[in-house]
Amino acid sequence: MKKKLRIYKPFISAGMQEVSTYRINWIFFMIGNVMGCFVSYFIWKAVFLSGDNPIMNGFTMPQMVVYIFLMFLTSTMISSGGTYDIGEEIRDGSIAMRIIKPISYNSTFLFQELGSKFMTVCLLIVPLVFGVEIVRYAFTGSVQFEILNFLLYILSCVFAYLINFFFNICFGFIAFVIKYLWGANMMKNCIVGFLSGTVIPLSFLPGTLEKICLLLPFASLNYTPVMIYMGIYHGAALLYYIGLQLFWVLAFWGLSKLLWSVSMKHLSVQGG
Amino acid sequence: MKQLKRMFRMHRIFVSQEIKRMMEYKGDFVVGIIGFLFAQANNMLFLWLIFSQVPSLMGWSLEEVVFIYGFSLIPKGLDHLFFDNLWAVGHWLIQKGDFDKYLTRPVNTLFHVTVEKLQIDALGELIMGISLICITLPSIDVEWSVLKVVLMLAVIPFATLIYTGIKIITAAIAFWTKKSGNIIYMFYMVNDFAKYPVKIYNSFVKNTITYIIPFAFTAYYPAEYILTGANPLFNIGVSMLIALVLMFLGVIVWNRGIKAYESAGS
Numbered sequence: 036m037k038k039k040l041r042i043y044k045p046f047i048s049a050g051m052q053e054v055s056t057y058r059i060n061w062i063f064f065m066i067g068n069v070m071g072c073f074v075s076y077f078i079w080k081a082v083f084l085s086g087d088n089p090i091m092n093g094f095t096m097p098q099m100v101v102y103i104f105l106m107f108l109t110s111t112m113i114s115s116g117g118t119y120d121i122g123e124e125i126r127d128g129s130i131a132m133r134i135i136k137p138i139s140y141n142s143t144f145l146f147q148e149l150g151s152k153f154m155t156v157c158l159l160i161v162p163l164v165f166g167v168e169i170v171r172y173a174f175t176g177s178v179q180f181e182i183l184n185f186l187l188y189i190l191s192c193v194f195a196y197l198i199n200f201f202f203n204i205c206f207g208f209i210a211f212v213i214k215y216l217w218g219a220n221m222m223k224n225c226i227v228g229f230l231s232g233t234v235i236p237l238s239f240l241p242g243t244l245e246k247i248c249l250l251l252p253f254a255s256l257n258y259t260p261v262m263i264y265m266g267i268y269h270g271a272a273l274l275y276y277i278g279l280q281l282f283w284v285l286a287f288w289g290l291s292k293l294l295w296s297v298s299m300k301h302l303s304v305q306g307g
Numbered sequence: 308m309k310q311l312k313r314m315f316r317m318h319r320i321f322v323s324q325e326i327k328r329m330m331e332y333k334g335d336f337v338v339g340i341i342g343f344l345f346a347q348a349n350n351m352l353f354l355w356l357i358f359s360q361v362p363s364l365m366g367w368s369l370e371e372v373v374f375i376y377g378f379s380l381i382p383k384g385l386d387h388l389f390f391d392n393l394w395a396v397g398h399w400l401i402q403k404g405d406f407d408k409y410l411t412r413p414v415n416t417l418f419h420v421t422v423e424k425l426q427i428d429a430l431g432e433l434i435m436g437i438s439l440i441c442i443t444l445p446s447i448d449v450e451w452s453v454l455k456v457v458l459m460l461a462v463i464p465f466a467t468l469i470y471t472g473i474k475i476i477t478a479a480i481a482f483w484t485k486k487s488g489n490i491i492y493m494f495y496m497v498n499d500f501a502k503y504p505v506k507i508y509n510s511f512v513k514n515t516i517t518y519i520i521p522f523a524f525t526a527y528y529p530a531e532y533i534l535t536g537a538n539p540l541f542n543i544g545v546s547m548l549i550a551l552v553l554m555f556l557g558v559i560v561w562n563r564g565i566k567a568y569e570s571a572g573s
Binding site: 060061063064066067068070071073074077078080081082084085086088091092217218219220221222225226228229234235239240 | 335337338339340341342343345346348349350352353356357360361362363364365428486488489490492493494495496497499500502503506507508509512
């Protein structure tokens with residue numbers, strides 16, 4: 036274990052340096068991204084003002100605020116760029132440099148990303164969680180933050196990240212076969228975005244559809260962590276959904292191994 | 308006049324080159340368009356699900372909100388189709404030293420950069436925008452007149468130039484800083500606010516998208532005129548004025564940037 040950590044440490048610090056070198060750029064990028072949250076915030080505000088019902092499908096306005104901003108935080112934390120990188124590396128042949136090294140191919144990606152992820156989380160989690168809690172306090176007049184839910188949320192995010200990481204690796208291999216990486220990636224993001232509740236909480240979907248979505252791996256990505264943070268999943272439900280996350284981690288890990296060994300038999304690098 | 312003719316001819320040559328290149332990768336091109344259609348479909352699902360909860364959004368019906376949304380996609384799509392290469396200026400052309408090539412050619416740099424690429428994925432936005440307008444218009448009670456149709460068509464190129472102007476100004480920052488892709492992105496993302504009725508925002512957002520980063524004039528204000536016939540002078544006239552001012556500023560900043568530009572070497 037210790038030896039492993041020593042091998043992958045350079046990848047972690049390379050990832051961290053990547054973010055800190057371009058931090059100003061990174062801040063502009065995040066401001067651009069968070070804009071979408073404010074658009075949804077105002078739309079939901081108008082929706083709650085236009086309807087006479089203060090609770091919609093289990094959501095009150097302050098809960099919706101928490102939902103919107105935590106959804107953004109969660110998506111940023113669990114995002115994984117594996118799809119694009121693998122395709123690009125196969126295309127330009129630089130994958131050869133990774134294969135000849137006596138370390139696991141997936142792990143080099145994983146650790147490099149964990150480095151940059153660590154920086155992202157540090158810079159984002161404090162202002163967002165703090166902001167959300169201030170809004171909740173303003174609406175309800177009492178502190179709603181629960182440390183246990185927060186810790187479970189972090190744990191759930193780790194599982195969600197792993198699901199996303201291995202899922203994207205699988206998708207990266209498939210996208211390489213079908214070749215249209217950019218467009219296919221966009222379609223994937225849209226479908227995953229909808230099924231994971233980024234567009235609208237899954238409880239707004241019609242009954243059967245909601246049940247199906249909750250079983251699919253995508254709900255395990257964003258929806259489960261956010262529901263845990265909000266304290267909606269507890270007791271048996273909490274265990275069930277975290278168990279489901281664990282199941283999907285293992286499923287996609289296995290599938291990525293399988294695809295890896297299949298595609299290595301077919302890989303041929305021209306030049307590079 | 309002669310120069311304008313030359314520019315048009317060159318534009319045609321560049322575009323036909325682009326189309327030849329695209330035909331080589333037909334699959335990419337189709338999948339790209341479908342990708343953008345998907346992105347818009349997500350937002351439509353969102354609106355549809357929201358309107359299953361409430362009959363109207365601050366007085367606007369589902370059809371009207373979708374119409375405004377659809378209208379917003381047309382200038383956005385046109386800018387995306389014709390002027391997408393400005394992103395490359397901010398992201399990598401200057402940083403990697405590839406910008407030098409434009410300086411060695413006997414054409415205006417801004418013109419050359421913009422005509423070099425035709426971003427066909429934008430058809431996804433345009434197709435969606437036109438379809439949404441066609442689907443919603445029959446069920447909205449709009450009083451049509453010749454003037455309205457003329458103004459509606461006339462405002463579209465100007466609304467497009469609001470996008471382009473903002474992109475030119477922010478892309479030109481890269482002449483000083485080498486990289487401004489994420490600054491373009493930050494400003495560009497403000498357009499998300501313009502797709503919905505301005506009434507739903509607080510005064511800070513409303514003033515920002517009206518007076519500071521005037522994306523509201525690319526979609527909501529013109530669409531409001533079309534739907535209600537109110538304030539043509541402000542909704543249409545000011546849109547056109549802002550487009551001209553932004554383009555003027557854009558050209559000035561760009562030319563200053565070219566003077567300040569030092570190659571990053573290669």
